[in-house]
Amino acid sequence: MNIQKDIKSAEPAGEDRSLAIRDALRNAIIDRRLAPATKLTESEVGSLFGVSRTVARAGLQMLSFEGLVRLERNRGAFVANPSPEEAQHVFASRRLIEPGVISAVVGRFTSEMAEVLREQLHEESRYLSERGAVARRAEIKTSGDFHLLLASMSGNAILERFMDELVARSSLVIALYGRSGTSSCGHSEHLAILDALERRDEQEAKRLMLHHIDHIEEDLDLQARSATRLKDALAI
Amino acid sequence: MNIQKDIKSAEPAGEDRSLAIRDALRNAIIDRRLAPATKLTESEVGSLFGVSRTVARAGLQMLSFEGLVRLERNRGAFVANPSPEEAQHVFASRRLIEPGVISAVVGRFTSEMAEVLREQLHEESRYLSERGAVARRAEIKTSGDFHLLLASMSGNAILERFMDELVARSSLVIALYGRSGTSSCGHSEHLAILDALERRDEQEAKRLMLHHIDHIEEDLDLQARSATRLKDALAI
DNA sequence: CATGGCGAAATTGTATGCAATCGTAGCCAC
DNA sequence: GTGGCTACGATTGCATACAATTTCGCCATG
Numbered sequence: 001m002n003i004q005k006d007i008k009s010a011e012p013a014g015e016d017r018s019l020a021i022r023d024a025l026r027n028a029i030i031d032r033r034l035a036p037a038t039k040l041t042e043s044e045v046g047s048l049f050g051v052s053r054t055v056a057r058a059g060l061q062m063l064s065f066e067g068l069v070r071l072e073r074n075r076g077a078f079v080a081n082p083s084p085e086e087a088q089h090v091f092a093s094r095r096l097i098e099p100g101v102i103s104a105v106v107g108r109f110t111s112e113m114a115e116v117l118r119e120q121l122h123e124e125s126r127y128l129s130e131r132g133a134v135a136r137r138a139e140i141k142t143s144g145d146f147h148l149l150l151a152s153m154s155g156n157a158i159l160e161r162f163m164d165e166l167v168a169r170s171s172l173v174i175a176l177y178g179r180s181g182t183s184s185c186g187h188s189e190h191l192a193i194l195d196a197l198e199r200r201d202e203q204e205a206k207r208l209m210l211h212h213i214d215h216i217e218e219d220l221d222l223q224a225r226s227a228t229r230l231k232d233a234l235a236i
Numbered sequence: 237m238n239i240q241k242d243i244k245s246a247e248p249a250g251e252d253r254s255l256a257i258r259d260a261l262r263n264a265i266i267d268r269r270l271a272p273a274t275k276l277t278e279s280e281v282g283s284l285f286g287v288s289r290t291v292a293r294a295g296l297q298m299l300s301f302e303g304l305v306r307l308e309r310n311r312g313a314f315v316a317n318p319s320p321e322e323a324q325h326v327f328a329s330r331r332l333i334e335p336g337v338i339s340a341v342v343g344r345f346t347s348e349m350a351e352v353l354r355e356q357l358h359e360e361s362r363y364l365s366e367r368g369a370v371a372r373r374a375e376i377k378t379s380g381d382f383h384l385l386l387a388s389m390s391g392n393a394i395l396e397r398f399m400d401e402l403v404a405r406s407s408l409v410i411a412l413y414g415r416s417g418t419s420s421c422g423h424s425e426h427l428a429i430l431d432a433l434e435r436r437d438e439q440e441a442k443r444l445m446l447h448h449i450d451h452i453e454e455d456l457d458l459q460a461r462s463a464t465r466l467k468d469a470l471a472i
Numbered sequence: 473c474a475t476g477g478c479g480a481a482a483t484t485g486t487a488t489g490c491a492a493t494c495g496t497a498g499c500c501a502c
Numbered sequence: 503g504t505g506g507c508t509a510c511g512a513t514t515g516c517a518t519a520c521a522a523t524t525t526c527g528c529c530a531t532g
Contacts, residue, residue, distance in 0.1 A: 016309060041483070052517045058297065065301040067394070073252060074484060074523050089392045092340070100332035156325045158303075159332075162398060277513070288487045310493050310514060482525070493514070
């Protein structure tokens, strides 16, 4: 497992190292440098970041709360391996929450927000046009960031955290069950959502968002991984 | 702080002690044996449960993820003290999620579920008729349990976890800002929701649920605690 | 060749020790 | 009396040590 994680090699700064570990591992999971079901050994994680098992363990515990890591008693931590059911739950939850985010955002939408979102979509399109694995990873991450940005503009910290979790888990699900390998189909839909937001057309924006989620979910093949999942089931 | 927590005095069983600590503290917070902003010292928690600081710390970290405890670097853990804004966020989130729970439940509602809910409401009414602080606590907890039971019947583990968190935080909010001191006004509304569910009337059940949440929120006085909150603000 | 048991190595669960940080009491100057 | 400084006790952040558990290789057996 020689994967390079985001070791910012943050100097022994006083800030919380377990947070840095959580973020680095989350990024690695989200853009698929860490495959589902990968074992995350405490001492390995710890030494990679230059901290003791205590801190590594805290970071892994945080990730388990977000559903990105599964902790098994006396067996350790593994990158989550969501079942088809869990995958459906993730998208069902998004269908509930994201329209609410839209409503909240419409009510307080400013031109600054529009600008930030436009900038985000611009970056998205840039990665779309690039080639190579690095661009693919950046594209995956960036396309989720649009939804996170929206959530942050809702002004509701709780919804924002829920969306953090749901977007991250979506990425895992897409990694496992995605047909086209990426949710890139959504770029034009993101544009349309932004357009509706700028027109303060709440109903249309919600409709487009639900449509967008439908599209992402339609790209999944929830039978695909039954083989590997079976193997994994034995391990459980 | 001589509050008796749920020390099940669980014998040194092999199961996870930090989970037991989390649950006991959560119960204590939810039914208000622990006041908002109370300091939770690691060594105190640890000795109360007969474990080391390591385990106590893990339990506190879990509670901080649920928003019931606030962790401050180098200062420790405190029972959360949600601001009026957070209070509104909690209920805004519930208004998004609970109708979704209703929809999910209606689609798979069985007579067994109806029976379980009826039993739950029966217990609720029993506490309503009793007197004394113990019954008040049980009543608070039980009225939240109705919503949790519904969430568990949705078949969506993610929504269930979100609701766990939202109901727990609601209890904190009601403790801080509630006028009548309890959300008991809701018992008849719970009955009405169950009735609509049994008729498979999804729209009506959703409407009643939203109404119910409105009622709970209307009972709040979000200015009330500005004094204590100010004092607390100094501490921050 | 598959199966089962045994022991060593690896890994986790937990307690504890130490340094760093925070909170506070006491003291002094003004 | 107020404001500020210092020193000390309390508490947290983190690393490490040790026991408990799991994993894995190895060999014997059917």
